[in-house]
Amino acid sequence: MISRLFMALRFLAGFGIARGLLFFSPILLSNLLPLDRYGQFELAQSLASIGALVIGCGLVGTVPLIRLRDEIDGRWDTLLLLVAGLGGGCILLALGVGLTSGTLFSVPVLVPLGIGVLMLQGLWANTLKSDGQGTRAIFVEVGFWAVAVSGAGLTVLSKDRLSQGTIPLVLLVYAVVLLGVTLVQQVRCRTGSFGLLDLRRNIALGLPLMFTGILTVLITSSGRLVLGQTSGVEAVGLYAVLYRSTTLPLVGHQILIIGFFRQIFSWSDEVLRARAAVIVVGVSAMALGFWVLEPYLGWLLGKRFTQIFAAYRAEGLTLLVQTILWSAIALNDLVNSRLQIAGRVTRVTAPYLALGLGALTFWTWSRAQHMPISDTLHGFIMGHFILMVGFYTVQCWSAWWLGHRFVRLWLSTYVCTVGVGLLIFLGELYG
Incomplete structure (x- = not known):
């Protein structure tokens, strides 16, 4: 009984911290950025949320079905490969647009970068939730906003005028880390060669x-x-x-x-x-x-x-x-x-x-x-x-x-x- 109470209190404490970060990060960002720049970031995040679903074909949402329901015909290693490939492509696109346009804090850069981050982040958040690690999942879900706030904070501390792209840069680093973790796990859990049928089953x-x-x-x-x-x-x-x-x-x-x-x-x-x-x-x-x-x-x-x-x-x-x-x-x-x-x-x-x-x-x-x-x-x-x-x-x-x-x-x-x-x-x- 005591051990269950301790586990419940630990969950609530960890959840409170994680959820607090998820809730307050956008609010803190709104206080750090000028109102129009904050609106621009929110617009990019909204577009990226839709893009992550469209480009990702809803694959992130299949995690609990594949891991918790035995009758589902879908491969876990195939899912990791698909999300890594699609997310990595979006990250490269954002980097290319940023380099050619000469500006990083813009909707054309933030949208594909956000798509890559949200796809990879959602994959691991759903994986942790499916494995019964809900508190850790919330810490992963807060990643996009927490990293954005840290970028804005670094800019404010350096007395920059938010024109140097600090927020996109730290998001890019975060995206690369998520992509690396996904690729490593895909190699570790791979169970065989892939065929078109495997890809079709997961996408379907x-x-x-x-x-x-x-x-x-x-x-x-x-x-x-x-x-x-x-x-x-x-x-x-x-x-x-x-x-x-x-x-x-x-x-x-x-x-x-x-x-x-x-x-x-x-x-x-x-x-x-x-x-x-x-x-x-x-x-x-x-x-x-x-x-x-x-x-x-x-x-x-x-x-x-x-x-x-x-x-x-x-x-x-x-x-x-x-x-x-x-x-x-x-x-x-x-x-x-x-x-x-x-x-x-x-x-x-x-x-x-x-x-x-x-x-x-x-x-x-x-x-x-x-x-x-x-x-x-x-x-x-x-x-x-x-x-x-x-x-x-x-x-x-x-x-x-x-x-x-x-x-x-x-x-x-x-x-x-x-x-x-x-x-x-x-x-x-x-x-």
């Missing part, structure tokens, strides 16, 4: 997860992507500060997901239906906690958060409530991956998201032509919230239609979203 396993992953990234990154295309990098910077700060409640989501990652793929459907709603309820409780403690968080989140949240309070609180939907959508994706229905659900949700984001992009662009950034940002955040409610509804309906009914989880999400939103609205109105 990842493609459905690629489309699902793209939808997930679009959901969480669409704010930066749409605003970047319609309103400029300053609007992206404003949105990113609000978005990054209000995702603090997702710490509860991560704690439960990491702690039960193996069980989600090994529990029976009945057990999973009974327990999945706990994650959504936990995130909702943390959202309320953030709202209560927000006046006292300025010292923790930085001066830029204090200034922007005060100027855009309604927008920030809307994003805070939306974290419940983000958690529920991510949980649905994980469950669908475990049930191997991700591809079929995507066939329904993808058209909805494509049409919705297209309409929202056009509407935001039309507002941005004759309205100030504040009005454009307000309209976009409200429209995006409505879009996400619809997306979650379509996602749940698709799983229901396929015969997988997690009613308790779905109803808990709607009740918590409405309940938390109502409590915050009444508190702001009468507080």
Whole structure:
């Protein structure tokens, strides 16, 4: 009993440190960089997140399927070879673009470099989670942002003006290290020669997860992507500060997901239906906690958060409530991956998201032509919230239609979203 308690406390302590780094690194970066430069980096990271899924063919998401489910026909050594080849190619492309353009801190350099880093980093984070090493996995997941912050910190300490490409350089070093580790492990675990059939099997396993992953990234990154295309990098910077700060409640989501990652793929459907709603309820409780403690968080989140949240309070609180939907959508994706229905659900949700984001992009662009950034940002955040409610509804309906009914989880999400939103609205109105 004591040993289990000690292990639980050690996990929570390690997770707290790792997750704290993952959460605070973008916030710290927003305080180190000028707002427009921070917006530029956030835009590049969003594009790289999508690129890592498209170029990587969803291969990173197949790690738990290959390592934890014996009936899956996919080779581990083939997966390592594919990710190393694709990730290494992106790193070389970034280096070539940087050398020919003469500038490193630019979207054309940061995007392919970010793709390579995120692919390789995601591979080893999922491997550690599949092996039951959740805390170490979080430390790997924070790598991209922690390395970027260290580059910005070095630039500030050297009193540079952030024009020398310190951030891309340290990211390049990190990428090379990840690539080296992957190649070494691939050589060690290789079990035989490769054929086209091996490559096809691994890629076929990842493609459905690629489309699902793209939808997930679009959901969480669409704010930066749409605003970047319609309103400029300053609007992206404003949105990113609000978005990054209000995702603090997702710490509860991560704690439960990491702690039960193996069980989600090994529990029976009945057990999973009974327990999945706990994650959504936990995130909702943390959202309320953030709202209560927000006046006292300025010292923790930085001066830029204090200034922007005060100027855009309604927008920030809307994003805070939306974290419940983000958690529920991510949980649905994980469950669908475990049930191997991700591809079929995507066939329904993808058209909805494509049409919705297209309409929202056009509407935001039309507002941005004759309205100030504040009005454009307000309209976009409200429209995006409505879009996400619809997306979650379509996602749940698709799983229901396929015969997988997690009613308790779905109803808990709607009740918590409405309940938390109502409590915050009444508190702001009468507080």
